[in-house]
Amino acid sequence: MASDRGRATEEVGATVETEQLQITSATPDSALLDLPWRLPLADWPTDVLAALPRGISRHVVRFVRLDGRVLAIKEISESVAFREYGLLRQLRKLEIPGVVPLGVVTGRRDDDGEPLEAALVTEHLAFSLPYRAVFSQALRPATATRLIDALAVLLVRLHLVGFYWGDVSLSNTLFRRDAHQFAAYLVDAETGDLHRTLSQGQREYDLDLARTNIIGELMDLAAGELLDDEVDEVGIGDALIARYSELWEALTGVESFASDERWRVAARIERLNDLGFDVGELSITTDIDGTTVRIQPQVVDAGHHSRRLFRLTGLDVQDNQARRLLNDLDSYQAATERQEEDPQLVAHDWLQNVFHPTVRAVPRDLRRKLEPAQLFHEILDHRWFISEQAGHDVPMPETTRSYVEHVLRHRPDEKAILGLAPGEEDPDDVAEPGDPEDDHFHLST
Amino acid sequence: MATVTFDHATRIYPGTERPAVDQLNLHVEDGEFLVLVGPSGCGKSTSLRMLAGLEDVNGGSIYIGDRDVTDVQPKDRDIAMVFQNYALYPHMSVADNMGFALKIAGKPKAEIRERVEEAAKILDLTEYLDRKPKALSGGQRQRVAMGRAIVRQPQVFLMDEPLSNLDAKLRVQTRTQIASLQRRLGVTTVYVTHDQTEALTMGDRIAVLKGGLLQQVGTPREMYDTPQNVFVAGFIGSPAMNIATFKVDDGVAHVGPARIKLEREVVAQLTEADGGKVTVGFRPESLDIVSSTDADAIPVLVNLVEELGSDAFVYGTLTGEFAHDAEVRSGAGEDQVIVRIDPRDVPMKGDTIHVAIKPGKAHVFSAATGNRLS
Numbered sequence: 145m146a147s148d149r150g151r152a153t154e155e156v157g158a159t160v161e162t163e164q165l166q167i168t169s170a171t172p173d174s175a176l177l178d179l180p181w182r183l184p185l186a187d188w189p190t191d192v193l194a195a196l197p198r199g200i201s202r203h204v205v206r207f208v209r210l211d212g213r214v215l216a217i218k219e220i221s222e223s224v225a226f227r228e229y230g231l232l233r234q235l236r237k238l239e240i241p242g243v244v245p246l247g248v249v250t251g252r253r254d255d256d257g258e259p260l261e262a263a264l265v266t267e268h269l270a271f272s273l274p275y276r277a278v279f280s281q282a283l284r285p286a287t288a289t290r291l292i293d294a295l296a297v298l299l300v301r302l303h304l305v306g307f308y309w310g311d312v313s314l315s316n317t318l319f320r321r322d323a324h325q326f327a328a329y330l331v332d333a334e335t336g337d338l339h340r341t342l343s344q345g346q347r348e349y350d351l352d353l354a355r356t357n358i359i360g361e362l363m364d365l366a367a368g369e370l371l372d373d374e375v376d377e378v379g380i381g382d383a384l385i386a387r388y389s390e391l392w393e394a395l396t397g398v399e400s401f402a403s404d405e406r407w408r409v410a411a412r413i414e415r416l417n418d419l420g421f422d423v424g425e426l427s428i429t430t431d432i433d434g435t436t437v438r439i440q441p442q443v444v445d446a447g448h449h450s451r452r453l454f455r456l457t458g459l460d461v462q463d464n465q466a467r468r469l470l471n472d473l474d475s476y477q478a479a480t481e482r483q484e485e486d487p488q489l490v491a492h493d494w495l496q497n498v499f500h501p502t503v504r505a506v507p508r509d510l511r512r513k514l515e516p517a518q519l520f521h522e523i524l525d526h527r528w529f530i531s532e533q534a535g536h537d538v539p540m541p542e543t544t545r546s547y548v549e550h551v552l553r554h555r556p557d558e559k560a561i562l563g564l565a566p567g568e569e570d571p572d573d574v575a576e577p578g579d580p581e582d583d584h585f586h587l588s589t
Numbered sequence: 590m591a592t593v594t595f596d597h598a599t600r601i602y603p604g605t606e607r608p609a610v611d612q613l614n615l616h617v618e619d620g621e622f623l624v625l626v627g628p629s630g631c632g633k634s635t636s637l638r639m640l641a642g643l644e645d646v647n648g649g650s651i652y653i654g655d656r657d658v659t660d661v662q663p664k665d666r667d668i669a670m671v672f673q674n675y676a677l678y679p680h681m682s683v684a685d686n687m688g689f690a691l692k693i694a695g696k697p698k699a700e701i702r703e704r705v706e707e708a709a710k711i712l713d714l715t716e717y718l719d720r721k722p723k724a725l726s727g728g729q730r731q732r733v734a735m736g737r738a739i740v741r742q743p744q745v746f747l748m749d750e751p752l753s754n755l756d757a758k759l760r761v762q763t764r765t766q767i768a769s770l771q772r773r774l775g776v777t778t779v780y781v782t783h784d785q786t787e788a789l790t791m792g793d794r795i796a797v798l799k800g801g802l803l804q805q806v807g808t809p810r811e812m813y814d815t816p817q818n819v820f821v822a823g824f825i826g827s828p829a830m831n832i833a834t835f836k837v838d839d840g841v842a843h844v845g846p847a848r849i850k851l852e853r854e855v856v857a858q859l860t861e862a863d864g865g866k867v868t869v870g871f872r873p874e875s876l877d878i879v880s881s882t883d884a885d886a887i888p889v890l891v892n893l894v895e896e897l898g899s900d901a902f903v904y905g906t907l908t909g910e911f912a913h914d915a916e917v918r919s920g921a922g923e924d925q926v927i928v929r930i931d932p933r934d935v936p937m938k939g940d941t942i943h944v945a946i947k948p949g950k951a952h953v954f955s956a957a958t959g960n961r962l963s
Contacts, residue, residue, distance in 0.1 A: 224754055261756070308643075315676065334754075340603055345642040349663040359693050360678060368680030378693060 168226070169247025169265075170233070175211050176265065181252050184260055185219045194268075207268060214268035215246065222250050222262040224334060229264055231333040238305045239447070241298065242330035243269060243318070269329055271515045271558055272318035278326070279365060288380050292358075294319060294328035296387035297420075299354065300395065301446050302330065308346045310335030312354035314361045321514065321558075323464035323521045351388055355381040394419060398440045403430060409439055416441065420463045422448045456491035459499075461517035468521045472498070498540065505544040510552050512559040523547050591744040591777055593617040593640060597649030600635050609635045611801040612649065620775040622768065624792035626782055627824070632801040633781045634749055640779060641747050642666050653744055669743035671751060677722040677730055684709070684718040687736040701740075708739040711773055731763060735770065746771070746778040752787070764791060785825050789813070797821050815952075819959035822870045822952055828902060828927045829920025830870045834956055842867050842953070847885045849946060855953050855962045862957035873902060873919075873927040875950035879943050886943035889926050891936050901932040908941060 165181055180188055185204045194207035194214050204219045220228070225248045232245035244267040252260035278291060295317055302309060309316075309330075316332040339346070362377035371377075395416065401408050413423050424443030430436065449466035453459055453473075461469065476494045477483060502523055503516045514522065527543040538546075595615040601608045610632040617623045625633040638644040640651055642663035650659045658666050677686050685692075688705040696704075709715045712732040722730055738746060751767070752760045768791045771778050782788055788795045789809045796806040797820070805817040816822035822830050835842035835849065840856045842849045849869060859867070879886050889905035904921050905928065919927045928944055936942050953963035 221754060221756070313676075343643065343645045345644065345663050349641070349643055352664045356690055356693060360689050363685070363689055363692070364678035364680045367678070367682075367685065370680075381693070 164251050165249065165253075166251045167247050167249050168229075171246065173211070173246070176247070176249070179208060179210070179217075181249060181260075181263075182254050184254070185217060185263065214270075216243065216266045216268050218264045218266075219261040220264060220334070222248075225250075225262040225264040228332075228334050231336055231338065232266065234338055235302075235305075235307065235330065235333065238307075239445075240301060240305060240307070240330060241327060242333070243267065266331075269318055269320065271518070272320050272329060273326075273558065274318060275314040275361070276365065276370070278319055279371065288362075288375060289383065290324075290326050291319060291328075292380055292384045293387055294322070294326040295354070295358075296384055296391055297446070298328035298330060299350070299384075299388055300391045303342050303347050303350070303392070304395070304444065306339040306341050308337045308339060308342055309333075309350050310337065310353070311357070312350055313357035315357075320462065321518045322462040323468045323518070325464045327462045327464070347392075351385055355385055358384060391419065395421060395441060395444050398438055400436055400438045403435055403437050406437065409437075412439060412441075416444060417448050420448050420467075421446055422451065456488055457495050457499075459495075459517065461515075465515075465517040465521055468524065469499070469517065472520075472524060502540050502544050505541060506548055506552065510548060512557050513552055513555050514558060519552075522551065526551060591654035592619050592652075593623075593745055593777060593779060594652040595636065595640070595649070596652065598636070598639055598646055598651055599648035600632075600639055600644050601647045608647075608801050610639065610798075613803055615796055615803060615806060617777055617779060620777055622771050622778045622780065622791060622793045624780045624782060624788040624795045625798060626785055626788040626795055627798035627804075629783060630800075631798040633783075633798050635801075636798070637747055637749055637779060637781045640745075641668060641670060667744045669738040669741050669746055671735060671738045671746050671748045677733055679722060682719050682721060683714060683725070683733055686722060686733055687740055690737060691740055704740045704742070705736070708736045711739070711770065712736050727759065728762060728766075731759075732766070735767075739774065744777065746776050748778065748780045750782055751780075752782075767791065786827055789825065795825075797824060799824075815961070816870070817961050819868055819870065819954045822954070823918075823920075826872060827920070828873050830872050830952070831917060831919040831926050832868060832870045833917040834866050834868050837863075837865055837867050842869055844887070847887045847945070849885070849951055851953060852963060858955070858962045860955075860957065863955055864957070866956040867962065868954040868956050868959065869946075870952035870954065871946045871950060874929040875947050876928045876944040877947055878928075878930060879945045881943045883943065883945060885945040887945065888941050888943055889928060891938055891940045891942060892925075893938065894930075894935055896932060896935065898932065901930050901935050903928040903930055903936065903942065905942070 165177075167176055169176075179192060183189075185206050188206055188208070192208050194209045206217050208215050208217060218225075229245045229248050232242060235242050236244065246265040246267055249263040249265060252262065254260055275291060278287060291314070295312075295314070298317065299309070299312060311332065311334070316330070318329045318331050319326040320329065321327075342350075359377045359381035362371060362375065362380060365371040366373075366375070366377065399408065399412060409426070409428065413426070416423050421444045423441050424445055425441070427440050427442050429438045431438075447463055449470055450461055450463045453461065453466035453470055456473070457469075459466075459469065473491055473494050476498060477485075477487075477490050480490070480493075482490050499520060502520055503511075506519055511519070513519075523540070523544055526547040527538055527540065530543060530546055531538045593615075594617070595613040598610060598613045599608050600610040613632075613636055615623075615636075625636055627633050635644055639646055640653075642658070642661060646659050650657055652658065653666060653668070678689075681689065684702070684705050687708060688701040691701045691704065705718065706715070709718050712735060714729065714732055714736065717725060717729065722733065725733065748767070752763055755763060764787060767780075780791065789812075792809060794806060794808055795812050797804040797812065799820050805812065805821045807815075812821060812825045816825060816830075819832060823832055833844065835844050837843075837851065837856070837859065840851050840853065842851055851867070855867075859865075881888070888908045889903065890908045891903050891905045893904040895902045895904065905926050906924050907917060907926060917924055917926055919925045921927055926944075928942070930936070930942075951963070952961065954961055
């Protein structure tokens with residue numbers, strides 16, 4: 145471990161010459177040293193903070209802007225900070241969607257030489273949305289279902305790699321738009337543990353905790369009058385369990401069939417692909433007389449569509465976005481009658497002639513509103529919508545212009561939403577008038 | 590309320606040969622506060638997770654009351670993991686924060702209110718019930734979190750290092766709170782910690798584990814006064830017990846000219862494997878300062894004096910021929926001896942003091958097995 149830890153140090157205060165601030169990080173960034181580590185995080189001045197932190201957390205968490213990035217800083221004890229940092233790094237290696245761990249800051253002292261808690265630094269996910277923001281932007285019941293779907297996929301993926309979360313909740317998750325769906329990212333791994341495999345008890349407990357937390361969080365939104373009265377909190381919590389169980393069964397369940405039904409092997413793989421998973425290993429066993437075949441996926445990897453799109457175009461996007469882009473690529477191939485050609489060549493042309501021109505046609509100042517792949521997806525939706533109205537196919541450049549004027553301009557900027565739902569007052573904020581935190585309340589929302 | 594029984598409970602992780610928990614037999618009485626303690630990797634957390642249903646049990650059984658729960662799912666075991674999550678919901682009142690799990694479970698409103706009020710009374714939160722969490726202090730917020738577990742009225746509370754994330758001051762405060770709360774509620778509690786001080790101060794009984802094996806279970810006093818083996822002797826107590834290996838001749842353990850008379854039944858238990866030696870443990874407070882001319886005097890060179898006001902401790906090394914003959918260790922390290930002395934009569938660093946083990950205060954263990962002989 146020691147070899148891959150870059151280290152940067154700074155002397156803190158003349159009074160404590162031997163004590164040094166230490167940053168442990170795989171990707172050290174000297175700009176981190178400019179942050180006011182001598183102050184307790186709760187007292188950091190407004191000018192370094194990006195906005196008010198908003199999850200429900202038992203620790204002090206703040207967001208700062210640094211070199212064009214947004215960093216999340218959490219104050220916790222040193223051993224817990226190193227543990228979580230290590231876990232987040234392992235999860236990254238396992239390709240689990242989560243926040244990027246940047247480092248741990250230890251050896252902090254205030255100006256009087258008193259020790260301060262260690263801090264875990266992670267990079268905030270651009271274009272990610274806290275659930276409170278998602279719920280208040282579009283209070284359709286379908287939104288809740290899509291969030292729960294995304295969380296179920298994340299939880300299944302975590303459980304497949306042997307990660308027991310211990311505190312699954314909407315607060316510990318961030319959501320990114322993923323075409324018509326959302327993709328969920330793990331934010332907090334403090335209570336988690338990586339095992340070789342998880343027992344059924346561990347999975348069920350994690351799931352039960354998730355259900356309780358989600359219902360609690362929704363009840364909290366309801367208590368703050370931020371949730372439509374129609375929303376059934378318990379129903380949404382139950383939906384997570386149903387969705388998770390369904391997906392877990394699809395990914396890991398044993399399927400038996402007669403030996404003359406071998407097409408069912410291909411069908412199972414196709415079904416998993418459709419759910420966004422690749423099958424890395426499938427066990428096939430037959431009984432002694434060979435009349436029954438049993439299959440069970442042993443290794444499945446999420447990201448089936450995003451891997452395929454990446455191979456073809458080099459675009460690195462989320463799975464449902466990739467699915468949407470691949471569909472458009474397929475139509476392009478059909479429309480240009482190039483089905484016989486090398487798919488990579490066709491993909492290259494599609495990128496040059498369709499994707500890039502469309503994204504570039506969006507004025508630069510509006511591109512912060514959505515990720516490029518999400519923009520493209522919404523423009524495709526818009527094309528379908530205006531083509532139907534016009535009664536003929538509207539070309540992409542015209543669609544894009546229409547989309548920018550009629551849709552995008554009126555959308556909120558989502559590159560860095562940190563914070564409360566628009567219009568929500570921070571109930572935990574005991575700010576006095578003139579409190580430095582007052583001003584940057586809506587800085588990004 | 591219920592008893593908890595581990596009956597030869599064994600957990601072997603896939604791909605490993607040595608069990609993480611090996612044939613654990615442990616009975617927790619109804620209403621008892623039992624602490625599982627031991628160093629990292631000893632199996633304490635695994636044991637707790639087996640009881641919680643989070644780890645498969647590969648051999649033996651686990652009972653809550655008379656019910657075999659070995660294969661019962663966690664949520665059906667009627668247990669509560671305390672402190673796993675104590676984030677409070679900002680828009681909800683304190684009462685709703687405590688009672689929302691009951692609401693999810695579909696309990697009638699009146700019953701929820703009743704249980705919440707009862708818990709609030711115990712937790713001293715009655716006057717805050719209709720306020721929002723922001724109005725509470727840090728300690729009160731923690732009590733709300735405890736309230737969440739209490740209102741569920743589980744048969745057993747499970748706590749896995751609940752204080753490890755807290756700063757030192759809050760840790761001591763919360764330690765006392767949990768212990769007194771548990772006594773008031775009388776709910777059977779199994780508590781895991783690596784900290785022997787936490788174990789001694791909180792538990793009705795303590796179970797010490799090492800390498801997946803139960804070493805000893807008993808009251809704090811029993812663990813302290815009669816440790817069953819060298820490991821427990823060295824693990825329980827702060828500062829730790831001094832442990833030395835002495836030669837035995839004619840029923841007397843000796844190092845240099847100092848000698849300790851061994852009881853006949855102790856000598857009778859020595860075997861060939863012991864190689865004519867015993868391991869002797871003596872706590873820092875079981876040593877008397879004696880004259881250098883005393884027959885049993887053991888000379889100690891003072892390296893450091895730690896003054897705590899009510900107490901003072903000498904951290905020293907054996908000198909002279911003792912240094913050569915004795916294999917000594919203590920909580921301070923190899924070749925180190927810790928001696929509690931009168932805080933009003935403190936030697937200087939570099940002085941040599943002479944100590945002798947108080948009569949009857951030596952703990953004698955087999956040099957071969959480490960098991961208690963005295």
